[in-house]
Amino acid sequence: QVxxxxxxxxxxxxxxxxxxxxxxxxxxxxRYVMGWFRQAPGKEREFVAAIxxxxxxxxxxxxxxxxxxxxxxxxxxxxxxxxxxxKPEDTAVYFCASTSSAGGASSLAALPYDYWGRGTKVTVSS
Numbered sequence: 001q002v003x004x005x006x007x008x009x010x011x012x013x014x015x016x017x018x019x020x021x022x023x024x025x026x027x028x029x030x031r032y033v034m035g036w037f038r039q040a041p042g043k044e045r046e047f048v049a050a051i052x053x054x055x056x057x058x059x060x061x062x063x064x065x066x067x068x069x070x071x072x073x074x075x076x077x078x079x080x081x082x083x084x085x086x087k088p089e090d091t092a093v094y095f096c097a098s099t100s101s102a103g104g105a106s107s108l109a110a111l112p113y114d115y116w117g118r119g120t121k122v123t124v125s126s
Contacts, residue, residue, distance in 0.1 A: 002026035002115040004096050009120030012086055020081040020120060022096030029053050033099050034079040035113055036070060038092035038122075048094070049081060050108035059108040063089075086124045093119040 008020040022034065035050040049060045049070040058070055069082040079096055097113035 002098065004098060004115055004117035006094065006096050006117045006120040009094060009122045011123045011125065014087055014124055014126050016086050016124070017082070017084045018086065018122060020083065020094055020096075020122075022079040022081075022117060024077045024079065024096075024098065029077060029098065030074070031100065031102075033102065033108055033111055034070075034072065035097045035099070035108065035111070036079075036081045036094060037097060037113075038090075038094045039119075040089075040092040043092075045095070047109040050111075051079065052102070052108070057105050057108070059105045061109070083122070086122075088124045088126045091122060091124050093121050095119045 003025045005023045012018055031054050033052050036048040037045050038048050039045040047061050048064050051058045051070045067085045071080045096117045098115045099111045099113045101111045
């Protein structure tokens with residue numbers, strides 16, 4: 001059974017940093033794509049970033065470019081989202097998700113993610 005468990009959220013001031021982790025278990029993820037999504041209060045869930053576990057190809061939503069970095073640690077079966085220069089508008093619950101579908105960088109946001117974690121809350125104060 002696939003399990004994705006996020007951690008690392010918390011309260012941070014604007015301009016600060018957080019690193020989110022997503023521990024994956026239940027299968028071999030080497031051919032999977034891992035995505036990070038977020039949902040702010042009263043808003044729909046939106047794509048943030050994704051990485052192909054096998055090729056390390058990455059793709060970022062516009063507002064994440066230059067501030068967020070997604071990476072994987074194969075030995076730990078863990079995906080990370082390093083978030084720098086955080087802004088109040090980054091406040092949301094962050095989810096990781098996985099999909100066995102594949103695609104080029106720009107298609108990673110639209111892949112059918114079928115396994116999801118429960119999320120970790122990030123609050124950025126101004």
